[in-house]
Amino acid sequence: MSEAAGTRPKKQDFENTLDMSDRTVAAFEGNEKNALDRLQHFLHGNPTMVPVIVLLVSVIAFGFVAGSNFFSAFNLSLIMQQVSIIGILAAAQSLVILTAGIDLSVGAIMVLMSVVTGNLAVSMGVPAPLAVGAGMAGGTLAGMMNGLLVTRFKLPPFIVTLGTWNIFFALTLWLSGAQSIRSQDIDATAPLLKFFGQSFRIGGAQFTYGSILMVLIFAVLWYMLNRTAWGRHVYAIGDDKEAAELSGIRTNRTLLSVYALAGLVCGIAAWASIGRVGSVSPQSFQEANLQSITAVVIGGISLFGGRGSIIGPLIGALIVGVFNSGLRLAGVDVLWQVFAIGWLTIIAVGIDQWIRKLSS
Amino acid sequence: MTQPLLTARGLVKRYGRVTALNQADFDLYPGEILAVIGDNGAGKSSLIKAISGAIRPDEGEIRLDGQVVDFRSPMEAREAGIETVYQNLALSPALSIADNMFLGREIRKPGFMGQYLKLLDRQAMERIAREKLSELGLMTIQNISQAVETLSGGQRQGVAVARAAAFGSKLVIMDEPTAALGVKESRRVLELILDVKSRGMPIVLISHNMPHVFEVADRIHVHRLGRRLCVIDPKQHTMSDAVAFMTGAKAPPPEAMAA
Numbered sequence: 001m002s003e004a005a006g007t008r009p010k011k012q013d014f015e016n017t018l019d020m021s022d023r024t025v026a027a028f029e030g031n032e033k034n035a036l037d038r039l040q041h042f043l044h045g046n047p048t049m050v051p052v053i054v055l056l057v058s059v060i061a062f063g064f065v066a067g068s069n070f071f072s073a074f075n076l077s078l079i080m081q082q083v084s085i086i087g088i089l090a091a092a093q094s095l096v097i098l099t100a101g102i103d104l105s106v107g108a109i110m111v112l113m114s115v116v117t118g119n120l121a122v123s124m125g126v127p128a129p130l131a132v133g134a135g136m137a138g139g140t141l142a143g144m145m146n147g148l149l150v151t152r153f154k155l156p157p158f159i160v161t162l163g164t165w166n167i168f169f170a171l172t173l174w175l176s177g178a179q180s181i182r183s184q185d186i187d188a189t190a191p192l193l194k195f196f197g198q199s200f201r202i203g204g205a206q207f208t209y210g211s212i213l214m215v216l217i218f219a220v221l222w223y224m225l226n227r228t229a230w231g232r233h234v235y236a237i238g239d240d241k242e243a244a245e246l247s248g249i250r251t252n253r254t255l256l257s258v259y260a261l262a263g264l265v266c267g268i269a270a271w272a273s274i275g276r277v278g279s280v281s282p283q284s285f286q287e288a289n290l291q292s293i294t295a296v297v298i299g300g301i302s303l304f305g306g307r308g309s310i311i312g313p314l315i316g317a318l319i320v321g322v323f324n325s326g327l328r329l330a331g332v333d334v335l336w337q338v339f340a341i342g343w344l345t346i347i348a349v350g351i352d353q354w355i356r357k358l359s360s
Numbered sequence: 361m362t363q364p365l366l367t368a369r370g371l372v373k374r375y376g377r378v379t380a381l382n383q384a385d386f387d388l389y390p391g392e393i394l395a396v397i398g399d400n401g402a403g404k405s406s407l408i409k410a411i412s413g414a415i416r417p418d419e420g421e422i423r424l425d426g427q428v429v430d431f432r433s434p435m436e437a438r439e440a441g442i443e444t445v446y447q448n449l450a451l452s453p454a455l456s457i458a459d460n461m462f463l464g465r466e467i468r469k470p471g472f473m474g475q476y477l478k479l480l481d482r483q484a485m486e487r488i489a490r491e492k493l494s495e496l497g498l499m500t501i502q503n504i505s506q507a508v509e510t511l512s513g514g515q516r517q518g519v520a521v522a523r524a525a526a527f528g529s530k531l532v533i534m535d536e537p538t539a540a541l542g543v544k545e546s547r548r549v550l551e552l553i554l555d556v557k558s559r560g561m562p563i564v565l566i567s568h569n570m571p572h573v574f575e576v577a578d579r580i581h582v583h584r585l586g587r588r589l590c591v592i593d594p595k596q597h598t599m600s601d602a603v604a605f606m607t608g609a610k611a612p613p614p615e616a617m618a619a
Contacts, residue, residue, distance in 0.1 A: 045507075233463075235454060236452040242448070243451060243452055246444075247452070247463040247464045306452070
């Protein structure tokens with residue numbers, strides 16, 4: 001049995017002609033034909049470049065259209081404030097979408113936890129840090145509930161989170177009695193709740209701690225997704241769950257951690273939202289779920305999972321903010337802002353499909 | 361002959377009223393390529409899954425190096441040194457070659473960054489991945505950080521085989537490694553299999569391709585009706601014999617039955 005060891009295998013008759021054939025088949029090279037193909041390859045390798053280009057182009061374009069009001073440091077920093085809450089939710093949403101899932105409940109978790117935090121701190125007199133901690137813990141639990149339903153009971157994420165969206169919304173109305181907690185009550189009892197609404201100035205720019213928080217959350221998630229094994233596993237699961245499983249990844253545990261982490265981020269967003277709005281309103285952020293998905297999609301993360309950078313949704317949220325601000329300053333009716341964002345979303349998905357053609 | 365590395369005795373696996381494995385035996389000797397052939401539904405896959413930890417047999421025992429083993433998951437089999445190259449390769453297309461090779465067993469940086477911040481040691485993983493691919497003559501793949509989806513079918517197979525060969529310490533199981541490949545790429549993968557063998561690693565090869573089986577296998581395990589029918593020497597039997605045995609057209613010689 002050892003005679004074959006180390007020697008070249010004997011070829012079969014029909015393979016004799018192989019020596020004469022083109023040997024380049026195994027070599028890897030780009031065989032791009034024209035500029036468009038090269039662009040496709042480039043974007044395939046750098047999926048975040050699409051939103052970056054769109055952001056730069058739209059900032060410059062609106063600078064021309066809306067004039068110096070738009071281009072001021074104050075306005076640009078204001079855009080960051082305006083998108084901070086949707087941005088943070090988009091970060092949570094990205095985690096789930098990277099695993100080829102979707103989380104329709106991110107906004108509902110945030111509003112529910114802002115009510116929990118507000119009730120504890122303002123109505124029940126719990127120390128503010130404890131109330132904030134309870135909001136984050138509650139967010140994590142809510143996320144884990146989504147995760148358990150997806151992993152343990154094998155239900156599709158869309159259905160699970162559609163259900164929990166309604167459940168959390170109903171709980172929000174029940175806990176709050178459909179009443180808002182007024183801004184002056186928060187100031188009187190628990191000013192910590194409005195911490196992320198405070199701002200500082202650098203030159204003409206005015207940054208809230210909420211905008212800084214958004215950037216920080218994206219930075220931490222970027223590290224986790226790109227520099228830890230956990231992050232690689234998240235991508236692998238979104239790419240091909242079965243293959244990930246066979247490679248030895250405990251897919252259900254990782255998925256559960258993704259949903260729990262998304263819930264925690266929503267809990268943090270709850271705290272930031274109190275600062276952003278100034279009060280606790282059970283009726284606020286009704287469209288936050290869908291806006292977060294919009295930011296993720298415009299940011300170039302594929303809804304089919306496993307593809308895209310976490311930095312994309314940050315850019316995506318900023319693009320939405322730039323469009324809204326620019327069109328408003330240019331004196332365009334609000335309805336056309338919505339119109340523009342709608343087209344932007346469709347175009348973003350179209351570009352994603354075009355780039356993905358390469359991988360099949 | 362030496363002691364077998366891996367033996368299975370009397371494996372039984374039932375799925376409802378279907379018996380996939382019916383008192384199946386299996387022997388793998390050190391350093392050999394053992395081909396497993398059989399008709400569709402003969403129970404090849406169940407046998408291989410039992411060895412690789414993907415299913416647990418209802419009865420029977422598996423011994424690795426003489427020790428009884430009972431794998432509850434593919435992870436446990438991997439930890440025992442049994443690597444499997446699955447037919448679908450189990451690669452993540454969007455991740456890089458290095459990421460794929462280390463999927464599920466990543467290397468972290470030493471010290472604080474690795475222990476508490478779980479920072480991956482990219483350089484180490486890429487270096488080892490490059491070494492392993494070079495050992496198998498696969499460095500036509502230039503960029504270790506390029507995504508697996510940019511590779512051809514044969515190159516992907518190469519990455520999967522390299523991963524198995526790099527981490528398998530006892531044996532490597534390959535399920536239909538040439539089934540999805542063209543003539544040239546099949547040739548390359550067969551060379552790869554012999555390369556891995558020449559480094560002393562025993563291989564279990566599941567294949568329907570008789571010419572490939574007869575070319576590389578040292579022994580051929582013929583599976584039929586949920587059990588081992590016989591083990592034949594490819595130098596003493598023809599491909600028609602093998603096909604006749606596995607389809608039941610011809611009874612195997614008694615000395616092969618005893619093997």
